[in-house]
Amino acid sequence: MMEFVSTKEVAQILGVSPTTIKRWVAFFQGWFQKDELGHYIYSPEDVERLKHIHEQLQQGKTMQAIMSSDTNSLKPSKAFETSPPSYETDELLQRITQLELQLAQKADDIVSMQILQHRTELEEIRKTVQTLAEDLESIQRSLSRHSERTLASLRETPKANKKKSFISALFSIF
Template sequence: MNTNEVSKLLGVSPKTVLRWITQLSLEIERTPLKHYRFSEEDVALLQQVQEQLKNGTPLQNMKIHEKKVRKAKAANKPSKDESKMYDKLVERIEHLERKLSTKADDVVSYQILQHRNEIEELQSVVCELTQQIETLQTKLEVASQADCFLAFDEAASTEKSKKKPFFSTLFRSSKKEAQTN
């Protein structure tokens, strides 16, 4: 039984049970987690304490008839059942840690695969953009060469128009006026 169960059985608070144990220096068995574990003898002893208190005996003057040998030292060694349970718990914790580690590795692997796919997609986009830039540069070079030829042709045509005699430009303009009328 634990402290709460004993306190309910006796009809007192758990703090009262703990106070009785400390003030009377009772040797009660403890678990590995330092919680009290009460045997039937311990409960009977606490019932005696309660009866003496009801009869008006102060806690300091109380006489305790204790039949048992100290259990506190024996409590440090866990029983076979407790050690088996402890071993099972440790084994289960290790198993869960391995599963958790495996799960974390799987998540990281998946993330790496996703990043790799994204990098490959970005590389293909970069290749396409590089090809488009090269195409545009080629078109620009062709266009600039064509502009050079056009500029050269315009310069040549203006030189030819300057060499025409004055009268031919006059007659040409009069021919244009006659055609429009």
Template sequence: MNTGAVSKLLGVSSSTVQRWVKHLGLEMERNEFGHYQYTEADIETLKEFKEQIQNGVPIQQIQVKKQNRRGSVKIQTEHYSLLDKVNKLERSIENKADSVVTYQLLQHRSEIEELKGEIEQLTKQIDELHSLLHQQLSDANVHTEPHREISKKQKKKTVFHTIFGF
């Protein structure tokens, strides 16, 4: 039994049970996490201690019979082969790598969307500038076109007159 279960059985707090164990000098067995493991004999000793307290005996004068035993740690071992451990580590590394790659893909996707928006803005600006330039060129051609026609006619006459001399 663990400390919580014993404290419920005795009707006291877990810290009280631990304090009584230290006061009595009980050598408790512990599990792999370092928690006390109580045997039936330990529980009986604690019940006797509680009864004497309830009967008004001062804690310093309480006498209980306790078993002399050496404390030990019970380690629950799971039999894994080295290959099983390596496979488990590989799976955890793959899972971590998958999560890192997923995160990076999401980051790249957001960067691509950002760049796509910027490219669309630049394309619009280029189209606007192109249409403005085209308009300015067409306006300039309208003003200069009559002058060009006149100068072409004059050139034709000059060449024609030069050849035939009339």
């Protein structure tokens, strides 16, 4: 069974900080594997690969230059190479794509339905406001006619002279 070591242990072996190892691993993505908790673990081949990277950097090479070199010791091991997608993978990807499209279509349908519902509600509110405006106008006309009639009747009614009435009342007593 292959023995794996942690980032801290590799850093101690190479005499660098764990942060440096993490930076290298991040740059050479896909070349190193993680455990079930998401932590990088290193096989003996990975440690040799990191030693080689360290040596190349000490010689003044950039990480980009190291990555583009054809040295076999830097290439990921067979265990980490991605295999071409199988028929099942292709089928799953197609189904996922199809489901995403259906989901997007369903979301569009729901939004369209909501917009139509809102338009209907707004139209009903507009009609109600229009009816209320017409009713208010009718009430105002009615009030206007009523006040005109009241004013006209007040103008037509003769005013009684209060003195005459008082005097008339006095004579009627005697």
